[in-house]
Amino acid sequence: MQYVKGDILTQDGFKKGYLGFEENRIIDLRSGSPPEKPLAEGLIVPTFVNAHTHVGDSFLRKKNIKLPRNVEELVEAPNGLKHKLLRKASEEEIIDGMKTSIDEMIETGTSCLCDFREEGIKGVYQLRNALKDKKISSIILSRPRQMSYDRNEVELLLKNSFGIGLSSISDWKYSEIEKIAKHVKRKKKIFALHASEAVRENIDLILDLKPDFLVHMVSATESDLTCVKDENIPVVICPRSNAFFNLKINLKLMKKTGIDLMLGTDNAMLNTPNVLEELRHLKNSTRIFSTQELLNMITYTPRKVLNLDDCIHGLNSTCKFVVLDRESLKSVYISK
Ligand SMILES: [Zn+2]
Structure with a gap:
């Protein structure tokens, strides 16, 4: 022993x-x-849960391209630079990049990742391919290939993933996103989306979609955060990604409202997928959270939200x- x-x-x-x-x-x-x-x-x-990744763009990290520090220009779907580069890349290049990120997560103590897959069903298959034989569990959230609702496509995506993870209500026609959310809920799968990252979005419209969790909420107001807390919706924050885009996250307010927080490393082209680095970044940039609170963000809270049952029980x-x-x-x- x-x-x-x-x-x-x-x-x-x-x-x-x-x-x-x-x-x-x-x-x-x-x-x-x-x-x-x-x-x-x-x-x-307990080993870590990385609650928000986009491992599909891992291959871009090696390319040393000067990336714009602007959410709209870089990551907004479907016309941000990242999406253009993804469309141009070969499947092999994308999967190799994913494998590199997955290995890095395993080596640094992450036992589960929750990935927002892009590129429709093709993106799901790519990640499943990259995860083959890797000792890590995964919650794959997929999304439709186009910015519209197609019943059969959503059905196929839900059969092959844990649920749907969308960009944000601003990128979509609201009626389409509403149909997707309803479909996901009918199937009792996870529905999550980015919210109020660079610009504040209408919280009532977001909450009407009954999301299981939200990502970012950087530009949310106190009353937005209170509504989210009242609905018991957890939030994933990605401080290094926010820092890259010069977005100032109001952690004091997040703590005050008492929202359940989780940590994610966001786009793999920007940062290492090591969620402990995300935590250390937070610890070094603010004294708002205790060590226990910080560690809960990458261990127990995401396990509870994502229904994972591995733990030091x-x-x-x-x-x-x-x-x-x-x-x-x-x-x-x-x-x-
Ligand atoms: Zn994201």
Whole structure:
């Protein structure tokens, strides 16, 4: 048996003690000191969930293209530069880029990613291809290829993914997005979308779609955030992506309203898909959140929202974990 020791992050906060494990199974879990020298010491946390990625554009990170720091010009569907470059790229190039990002996530302690797939059913197949034989679970949210509702297409997408993740209400004709949302809800799948990223969007229209979660909400007002909290809708924030676009996220307000927050690394062309880096960026740029609150954003909260059942539940659980240095929050041990 092997051991790690320190402060174990549970759903009720940190508990001092140690874990004894063998082949990914937790055999021993108690307070005090382990009978043998531990492999590592620090904060013992479940592996991470990256709650918002677009791994399809990973191949662009290597290209060293000067990318415009403007949401509309770079990522807005369907005419942003990213979408033009994706249309020009070969399938092999896209899948290779995805594989690189997936490997990077696995190596840095991420056990699940929630990806907003683009390019319709083709995009879903590409990611499923890239994920083959990789030790990571995935929540793939797909989207129609065109900016319109087609019953058969949505049916096919929902058969092959966990749900639909759309760009935003501003990019779409609202009646079309409404039909998609209703279809997804009928099938009891996940419906999520970007909201109020660079510009504020009408929160009533967004909430009428009954989203399971929202991404960004950077330009939302206090009353928008309160409405989101009242409806119990969690929000994924992507601080490094916001920083790239010079968007200032009001974290104080987010904390004040008490919204459940998760972290995502957003477009893989801009940042590494390592969600711990996202967390460390947040920790280094603000003191608003405690270490426990930050760690919950990449462990327990996304597991609850996405219905994942792997965790450090206790004896005999198969959860993988990461040990972090208490000060820097850099990983010192990642269970295999
Ligand atoms: Zn996004």
